[in-house]
Amino acid sequence: MNLGKYKFINYLLFTVAISFFWTCSPELSYGVKSFIFDGVPPPYEAKLNTIKDSLQTSETKTKKTLVSIIEKNEFNLHSPYKDRNCESCHDRDNMGKTKLPIPELCNQCHTDFSQKFETLHGPVASNNCILCHSAHQSKLKSLLVEPEKKLCFSCHDSKQVSENTIHKNIKNTSCTQCHNPHGGRNNMSLQSESCYNCHNNYRKEYKFLHGPVDSGNCFQCHGTHKSKAPKFLINTGDNLCFDCHNSNDIIKPKYHTNINNNGCVECHNPHGGKNDKFLLNKQ
Incomplete structure (x- = not known):
């Protein structure tokens, strides 16, 4: 009975040893596998799966070659x-x-x-x-x-x-x-000009464009679609125009001396026109 017990322990130790060498050394693993099985390939000859990066490389400075399998240009x-x-x-x-x-x-x-x-x-x-x-x-x-x-x-x-x-x-x-x-x-x-995806493209409509329109900067005058102001303007009335234009220069010409409370947009198109003053047709 004791002899059978020793045989079992020796067999168990042998199995553990074989398992240890099998997993830790490619060469020993190959030796064990080839002893037991036929047709086991030598180590380092297994085919590697490489990423398909549509790129084939040549020999590098370190003289190691990276091979990429190319089926189609995916990347x-x-x-x-x-x-x-x-x-x-x-x-x-x-x-x-x-x-x-x-x-x-x-x-x-x-x-x-x-x-x-x-x-x-x-x-x-x-x-x-x-x-x-x-x-x-x-x-x-x-x-x-x-x-x-x-x-x-x-x-x-x-x-x-x-x-x-x-x-x-x-x-x-x-x-x-x-x-x-x-x-x-x-x-x-x-x-720039993303507003034209929904709104009129003034570049196609007018020969002369107002500065903010020409630069594609609609938000210099208009706010977002969440704004409650008329036409989503960021300022009211002529105050918006005078953010850029000098009011003292505006009133100097004779034709502006009697404008009283008339707003700029009553005579001028804020986006552009057929002339460089952006005058409305009624003028």
Whole structure:
């Protein structure tokens, strides 16, 4: 009985030892497997599954070859990644960390939006470019990490967006058709001339354009669709005109001496006209 017990213990120890060597050493694992089974491939000859990044690389400086299987062009690639120029962004001598913090690193090649816009979109203001963009590759345009609307609604409340009157019928309209994803002149980051998606395009209507219209800056005069003011104007009557135009200069010409309480828009079209004074047809 004791002999059988010792045999069982020896068998158990042998099994544990074999298991240990099997998992810890590819060479020993191969030796054990090939002894027991036929047709076991030698170590390091197994085929590797590589990501389909539509890129085929050549021999690198370290003489190691990275092979990519290409079936079709599925990915958009960031230029440094496409060129395998990792060192343009990453520091070899510092565990591959980026050479500069974001967005300084991005701004070496891309626009510095803090210098371009008065107000910045949250991710831009917080220097978090990679919240929206992939640093290497993406199947989506502009290297987005998610489809556009899904990406926007990961931060913005979709219900709150749809409750806004102007958004009632947007259906599948892209958010960026009206809003600039990086920033703008106001906290809504509206694209220049995005108002023309719904309103008259005065560029096609008039030969001469009023300054704010010509610059695509509708919000210099008009507020949002939540405003209760007539035509959503941000100021009342001629006070809006005098925000830019000097009232003393206005009353100097003879034709303005007797205007009394007449408003500017009784004679002038605020958007543009067939002449450089934007005079209404009745004049």
